[in-house]
Amino acid sequence: MPKHRKRKIKEFQSTIRRKIRKLELMLDKLSSSESDSSESTQDTSDSQESVLSAQSQSVQQVCQSSDLPNQQEHPEFSIEALLGSRPQNETEEGAEIAPELAVRWESFLLCGLDKEVRKKLLEQWIVPRNCKSLRAPSLNPEVQALLSPIDLKKDKFIENLQEIIGKGITAEGTALTKILEHSNTDPSITQALVDSGKLLTDMFHNISLHRKYQLYKYFNDAVKKIASQQKIDTYLLGSDFTEKCKLAKTVENTAQELIKNREQQPSTSRHLNSQRPNYKKRMKTEERRGGERYVTYNKQTKKPARDRRMKKDPQYYTRNRIQRN
Structure with missing residues (x-):
């Protein structure tokens, strides 16, 4: 340890000792004067209590007369206005359906249908003649050659799901057609079936878009642009997808040939500010x-x-x- 630090520690210790001695002397004087001033201490304690009570009263008056916001006088300082409305974590629940129907649907949603029942229902409901788009679109043959076996299985599984949704929409459409034929039915029933049909058909379309999106990784930029603009019909990428790809390739090759011919053709024009060619001697x-x-x-x-x-x-x-x- 350096000397200057030792010196500082010694000085600090000496000052502490001096203060301790002074405190001991003061305690001796107080102990000797306690017997003589016992009566005077009682008076001082009473005076201290009166001072403390006066201070507490003044503090209460200050608190009462303070400018803290009151909810009755200032409604804008309410808890809901400051913190916002209480969050509603619970999902909204609709009206109950028939108990017998609810029990069966809960079983179908959690466990699914039996294979034989599903097969029978798919054979029973046939897509109507005037709405053939309810059939799931098939994958284009020229695209099937690009996909791996795993991707082909994935696409086929989603296609089967679309087939089931299409048969369900067919069954609902059949019931809705019979209701529309009788004008004396309740409009709320018709509206519920119409809304259900809208949701199911939109889901059918979104599944088709998802299937298209999964094919984009196999295409280059030019083919991807053509595929994104194609409309879905019986095929996922449209029945004229191959012709449009060939036409785009032909246009691209023609444009490249024109560019080559333009580069090879010598320029006959000579500008005054142009530099003369550097002929080597x-x-x-x-x-x-x-x-x-x-x-x-x-x-x-x-x-x-x-x-x-x-x-x-x-x-x-x-x-x-x-x-x-």
Whole structure:
């Protein structure tokens, strides 16, 4: 430990000792004067109690006369206005249906239908002649070749679900048709069936859109754009999907050929501010080889010069070297 810190600790200890001594002396004086001033202490205690009671009364008056907001005088400071309305976590419940119907539907929702019952119902209800869109759209044959076996199974499972929903809408439509034929039925019954049909048909359409979206990962950007614009009919991507893809490919190839021809075609126009082409100069060199004179032309490039004679007869230099030897 450094010396200056030790010095500070010693000084601190000495000051504490001095204060302790002073306190001991004061306690001795108080103890000696207690017997003489017992009566005076009683008077002082009474005076202190009166002071405390006066202070408590003044505090109560201040609290009563304070400007704290009162709910009756200031309704805008109510708890609901400050904190908002109480949250409603409970879901709203509608009117009860028939008990016998509720029991059966609860069983169907939790456990499902028996296979034989489901098969019988699907065979019983046939899609009407004037509403063939209730049949689930099939996958285009040219797209089936792109999908993996797992994705094909997934799409087929969703297609079967659409078939079941379509048969359910068919059954509901049949009942609604019979109700509309009799004008004396309750309008609320008709409205309930119409609303149910709207929800079911919208769900049918959303399932078709989901099936289309799952195919986009197999397409490039051009085909994806065409598929997103196709309308659903008996096929998921439309019956004319293949023709439109071929037409788009033909247009793309034609556009590329036009661009190539335009690049290859030389420009005949010459602008005054255009830079002249940089023609490389050719340098003429003469040399003698084997007593004969040869002339070579070389462009100003990094490649070495080539003799014209070498182009015509590549074995010239080797033959001449053999003759000299």
